[in-house]
Amino acid sequence: MATIPVTREPATHRRRSSRRATPRQGSRPAWELPALLLVLTLATVLYTWGIGHASIHPFYSAAVRSMSTSWRAFLYGGLDPGGSITVDKIPGALWPQAASVWLFGPHNWAVALPQVIEGLLTVWMLYRIVRAWAGQLAGLLAALVLTLTPVTVVLTRNTIPDTLLTLLLVLAAGSLQKAARTGRLLPLLVCGVWVGLAFQAKMLQAWLVLPVFAVVHLLGAPGSVVRRGLQVLAGGITALAVSCSWLLLVWVTPAADRPYLDGTTNNNPFTLVFGYNGLSRFGKDPSALGAVSGTAASRTTGNTGWTMLVNHTVGPQIAWLLPLAVMAAVLGVVWRKGQPRTDALRAGYLLWGGWLAVHAVVFSSSNGNHGYYTAVFAPALAALAGGGLAVFRSAYEEGGARRAVLPVAIGLTAVWAAILDSGHTAFAAWLLPVPVLLGLCGALGLWSSGPRTSERAVRAAFATGVAAVLTAPAVWAVSSLDPLYAGASTSPLAGPVGSSYLSMLHHGSGGYVGLHTPSARDAALLGYLTAHRDGAQYLLATQAAYSAEPLLRATSQPMLVMGGFTGVTPFPTVEQLSDLVSAGRLRYALLTTARPSTPDTAWVTAHCTRIPPSAFGRTSAGSFTLYDCGAARR
Known part of the structure; x- marks a missing residue:
């Protein structure tokens, strides 16, 4: 991001008092930096608490261990150090972890550390982007909302690619915002680079923002329609080129000189x-x-359809x-x-509202989604919430018919929180009435204030309303620090x-997945294989990644993973x-009975x-069943 521009308020919004005038260019109110540091400190605590026992994905972490010991595995995303087969994704999101x-x-904390950094950078960058768009208050509220979004907290404490995807798309949105404001080509090309890098993190999902970005620039950027159209074309070509860079590298590399591509029947990266x-x-x-x-x-x-x-x-x-x-997207x-x-204000609402709408439509139309996929919604929801509360407060101070929108928005959101939480009354039973009571207090305080109401009372009512809409997500977010509530x-x-x-509720702990910490059973198996390896290149062959994962996390020895992630x-x-x-x-x-039989496994059992x-x-x-194929040598 470039130097933060002057905070601009809508021309129709008049400040209630000269004491609350917009700061001059380059200045910051005394409260802004401490508030930002407080938000970042809160995010740091939430994202790093207990990082030594971070929840790491068993499949991805096995690949990360392998990629950290072999340049071949690192470049291609090899599942084992020998790089015989890849993970079933592009490896971009695993590179920082490796x-x-x-x-x-x-160490587990070493795998999780990049996620923490990515999460903190996302909070900070969203603050800067929203501040440049809708003002200081909006930026701080957006950062706070993102910090307290439950799926953001739980995912940042994990090792799944969506955290890096979200950061890169937020960076892309910031570049797009600058391009649409200035009409310059360079920020749009930078936006394309960020989208292309996001593609390396999670492939096609990164492209969902492209139609929104194109529409925002075409509608809101200065310059002729031809100029804007050519700029969008250039940005799109940049995004495509960066997106396909790894695919083209793999495609031109002879199959014998790289790992087999998991998830394909034809060893083709485009497949x-x-x-x-x-x-x-x-x-x-x-x-x-x-x-x-x-x-x-x-x-x-699961988790598909229009109610997803x-x-x-x-x-x-x-x-x-x-x-x-x-409400913010529509009224904005x-x-x-x-x-x-x-x-520029309208362009921002189109940007974040379009981001939210496109992802909702695509996710609702898919065959199924993990719940954590929705982490990519969080920046748009946070930006709209922060921008909405700021613009609604400006409208409230202006007076007139729009004055009622702020208390209505706070009251409606508080009631909605109670509705969402109503299906989970056994969890934090005290939580259900709190958002409603706080919301009513804040909404009534704002609704009933008049010309003689002190500025301090209005601020207190607004703060109470903000607390009302953030209490429930904050409680759910903090709950994920307990492994019972972390999924x-x-x-x-x-x-x-x-x-x-x-x-976990009915059977106790769900187990601990760690790097370089094999269970006693796995350690005994590894000891037996090492002692009887007889000079073989591969320590063993496994049926599917499921059988290999705990062993690959514990050792950097090459293993032949037959069938890849699915086993087929x-x-x-x-x-x-x-x-x-x-x-x-x-x-x-x-071999394992937990994965389907294949010609390879049939050969093993026969020979x-x-x-x-x-x-062992x-x-x-x-x-699991271990086989010795030494007698099958010709």
Whole structure:
């Protein structure tokens, strides 16, 4: 972001008193910096509390451990240090985590540290962007709302790619805002770069903002329509080029010189992105463009449809301020009617309102979503909430018919919070009436104030209203510091929702996933394999990533992951597997009944010898069976 411009208020908004005049250019009121530092401190505490035992994703963290020890695995996103097969995503979001583990060692806090930094940067950048758009109060409120959004807190304490995606898209929005305000091309090209980097974090989801960005620039930027159109085209080409850079690198690299691409039947990077992680998640063709059909391990079928944002599970993660945000988006545009085409305030409402609307439509139309996917909604909701409260307060001070909007917005949002929380009365039972009571106090205080009401009383009523709309999300956000209310490492959710919460509630701890800390059972298996490896290149072959994950997190030895994440990716072929065994490059294979049988697993059971569990310190085989393929050498 460039130097923060002067804070501008709508021309129709008049300050109640000269004591509250807008600060001159370059100045900051005395309260702004301490308030910002307080918000950032709060975010730091929420994001780092107990980071030594951070919830790390078992699949991604296994890849991160491998990527931290091998440049080949790092570049291509190899699941094992040998780089035989990739993760089923573009590895961009894992690069910061792998770099952190390489620098600090295989610790949980080292994997989580980049997420914390990304989360804090998102809060700070959103403050700057909203401040430049709607003023100091709006910027601070937006930062506070984002900090206290439950899904933001729980996800920043995890190692899932959405935190980096959100940061990069916020940076893109800031560049787009500057381009639309100045009419310059360079900020729009920078916006394209940020979107392209966001694509490296989570592929096609990064492109959802592009139609909104294009419309905002075409409608709101200065200059002729031809100039604006050419600028949008240039920005789009930049976004496409940066987005496809990794895909093109992989595409031109001979297949023999890189890992096999998980999730594909044809080892094609475009299938990985546009098929397996794209079209197959919409419609009825699970094998679109040559993708591997998703399994229960790789697909979710819930949290979709037009009520997705407000259902029992997702609503408490993200939707607490949804009524306020919608009111702000609609009224922010309507109230700017008659202003010049380049009106920056209206452009901001179009930007954040469009961001919210497009994501809602796309997510509602997909085959299913994890609840944490909605973290990308948080910046738009926070910006609209902060901007809305600021502009509604200005309208309140101006007087007239619009004066009623502020107390109505606060009261409606407080009631909505009670509705969202009403399905969870067993959790923080005291919480249900608090937003309503605070909201009523704040709304009535604002509604009943008159010309003789002191400025201090008005501020107190407004502060009470802000507290009303933030109390419920704050409680849910803070609850995620307790592992009981943090969801699963594979699907983090705040509060008493989700299958992980129910499992922990009835069966105790959900287990601890750590780097370099194998369980006694896994340590015994690794010790046996190391002692009997007999010079093989691979420590063992595993059936699917599910079998390999705990071992890859514990050691940096190469492993052949047959079938990838789903277990059904056609790698390696039976011939390749047989050749590896014949050449003495592979001796052991670990199969599991938790994944479907494949030609590879059939070959193992037909040609290899089953090893009794007692040989490597287990009393029973459970769902895993170890085979010795040494006798299968030709």
